[in-house]
Amino acid sequence: MQRLARDSHGLQLSNLEKEQTSQFSQSLPQLYRFCFLMTGDTERALKAFQTTLREAALLASRGQLPADRLWSFHEARHQCLHLSKDGVQPEPMKMPEESIAPDAAGRVAQLDADQLAAWISAAPEPQRSALAFFYLNEFSHREMQNLLDVKMSELASLISRGRSQFQAWLNTVTATP
Amino acid sequence: MRRWLSRRKRDLLECAPISETPPSDRAMRSALETARTIPTAAATLSAQHQFDVALANLVQRIAIPHEAKEWFVNAALMKGAKRSWKKTARHPAILATGLAILVLAGIAVFFFVERLHEFPGSTTAKKMLVMASNASRSQFEPLHTDAINLGDYFFMKFQLEHFDIPMQFADLHVRGARVFEDEDGQRVAHVLLAERGVQFFLYPAERSDPARTPTPARPIWRYVGGEGWAGAVADRDGVCFMIAMRGTEQELRSYLADRQR
Numbered sequence: 056m057q058r059l060a061r062d063s064h065g066l067q068l069s070n071l072e073k074e075q076t077s078q079f080s081q082s083l084p085q086l087y088r089f090c091f092l093m094t095g096d097t098e099r100a101l102k103a104f105q106t107t108l109r110e111a112a113l114l115a116s117r118g119q120l121p122a123d124r125l126w127s128f129h130e131a132r133h134q135c136l137h138l139s140k141d142g143v144q145p146e147p148m149k150m151p152e153e154s155i156a157p158d159a160a161g162r163v164a165q166l167d168a169d170q171l172a173a174w175i176s177a178a179p180e181p182q183r184s185a186l187a188f189f190y191l192n193e194f195s196h197r198e199m200q201n202l203l204d205v206k207m208s209e210l211a212s213l214i215s216r217g218r219s220q221f222q223a224w225l226n227t228v229t230a231t232p
Numbered sequence: 233m234r235r236w237l238s239r240r241k242r243d244l245l246e247c248a249p250i251s252e253t254p255p256s257d258r259a260m261r262s263a264l265e266t267a268r269t270i271p272t273a274a275a276t277l278s279a280q281h282q283f284d285v286a287l288a289n290l291v292q293r294i295a296i297p298h299e300a301k302e303w304f305v306n307a308a309l310m311k312g313a314k315r316s317w318k319k320t321a322r323h324p325a326i327l328a329t330g331l332a333i334l335v336l337a338g339i340a341v342f343f344f345v346e347r348l349h350e351f352p353g354s355t356t357a358k359k360m361l362v363m364a365s366n367a368s369r370s371q372f373e374p375l376h377t378d379a380i381n382l383g384d385y386f387f388m389k390f391q392l393e394h395f396d397i398p399m400q401f402a403d404l405h406v407r408g409a410r411v412f413e414d415e416d417g418q419r420v421a422h423v424l425l426a427e428r429g430v431q432f433f434l435y436p437a438e439r440s441d442p443a444r445t446p447t448p449a450r451p452i453w454r455y456v457g458g459e460g461w462a463g464a465v466a467d468r469d470g471v472c473f474m475i476a477m478r479g480t481e482q483e484l485r486s487y488l489a490d491r492q493r
Contacts, residue, residue, distance in 0.1 A: 083304050088294045101299055108303050155279045163286035168294040171287065189247070192288040195257060196247040211243035218283065 083108075085193050086127055092187035093135035095169075095176030103134040125194075129202055132184055139176070152219035159222060162229040174224060178217065181205060185213040236270050237263070245277060250284045349456070352438040353472050356414065357456045357465050360433045363422065364476040365459040367431065372408025372424045379404045379423070379432070386411070386421050386434070394469040395421050395434045398451060400491045401475070404430075429478035433463075437472045453488060455481045464488060 086107065090100035107130045114120040156162070175186050181203050188199050200210055237245070244263040249255050255264070267273040320326060377385070380403070383396035390411045397404075405426035414420050414435070423432035451466030451473070462484040465474045477484045 083300075084296050087296050087300045088291055091294050092291065097297060101297060104300055105303065108306075112306070155276075155283045157279060159279070159283045160286040163283070163290060166290060168290055171290050172294065190250075190284070190287050190291045192250045192291070195249070195255065196244065196260065197257065199247070207240070207243050207247075211246035215246040218280070221287075222283070 082124055082127060082193070085191050086131055089128060089187055089191055090131055090135055091168075092172050092175045092190070093132065093183060094139060095173045099135075099138050103131055103138050106134045107131040125198060125202055128188070128194075132202065136180065136184075150220040151223040152216065153223040153226060155218060155222050156226070158231060159225065162225045162231075165229045166225075170228070174221065178220075182213045182217055185210060186217045189214050189217075237266060237273060241266055245273075245280075248277065248281065248284075250281070250288045351454045351465070353435075353465060353467070354454070354456055356435060356438070357433075357454075357463050357472070357474055358458055359414070360420070360422075360435070360474055361456060361458050361461045361463050361476055364431045364433075364461050364463075365478075367422070367424065369408060369424065372410045372422070375406050375409050377406050378402065379406055379425070382406060382409065382421075382423060382432075385409065390419065390421070392419060392421060392434075394471045396468075396471075397423075397432065397434075398466065398468070398473060401432070431476045433472075433474040433476060435472050435474075437467045437470050455484065457481050 087100065087104045090103040090107075091097065094100045094103060107127055110130055111120055111127060120126075171190075175183055175190075177183075178186060184203055185199065185205075188194055188202060194202065196207065196210060200207060203210065203213075205213070240259075241263040244260050245267055247260075248264060249260070255261055264277075267277050321330075375385070379397040379401050380399075383394075386392040386395035386409075392411070406423055407426050408424040410422050411419055412422065418436050421432075421434040423434075425431065451468065453464040453466055456463045456465065457480070461476050461478055462481045463474050463476045464484055465472050467473075475484070475488070477487060
């Protein structure tokens, strides 16, 4: 009876470990996409992605890798910010804003992912991170607040302004569908 | 258009989830439900949602390079470590909280123990101990009698009823006595004995309804200490009798036990 209970406990633990492992590995494509949106460049995105995973591997070897799925994104953001520190910085300027047009989805369809990444990566912090996290469609608003360490109103303002600015830019680079 | 909604709900709608799955967050669900009941807000929300879906789809089209894919296989071997309770317990925030709770518990225990020694009249008794330690013979009216006669003395001279000395101290010789008013205007009888380092006090008991509290057959002693003196107080007929003795509570206890015999 005791052996049965021990086996069942062992099975539960192993299932939990599998779940944690699969959760981590499943989030990797999104992690790369996040790095790409943050840097706007494949080479730098790869570098941030690989550095994050090396750090994760190091922590895992010590048994210190946090089970929290946000950890890898938090670390990746840190790496991306570090990498882009020496690169071209966005100039502080007032970006034109326009409300969302009914044909916005059609205009977005004319873009490719690289253009979107280039636009997001050129946004100032923390708007860049907020937009990257939001359009990954991976996190709840509470998780995003946690990742960005901002209040709800700030997060809303970052995303809302980003939308309006992106719409204004969209109107200049795409044709009416 | 969204002015119909509260600021909090407007903020939540700006971060409305892109996927069609109902959000687990109650506040977000409520904001979405409210917005859907207002036509202008619903239209704006729908346009925003289409815009967000288009961008999220575009993000999902970001190609994953081969170099990144290689990591996916190895990452499957990595697993997050669940924080052990020992590690959690060592977290500074947990340690600080634990310490604060311990300190609060210590203070609570201290006050509880303090309250255990408290009884009606204990504050007055402590003041009497201070007086006992500072009393000099010149403050007293000289008397040469046994303690048993003090009840009559206080009644006859000061009209103080029930200011009797318990029988166990009846044979003690009295050298002096005085009556004074304390801070509350209550009269206190102070007796100086021939026996050095022992004094008596008699004062009205602090009691809301003396009639309801029966006088016990044998005195119940309650102890106080301070100023190098120990005091034992017994309540009888609405009058507190206190014996003050230089020394510790333990010494006073053994003195009283001897007297009892």
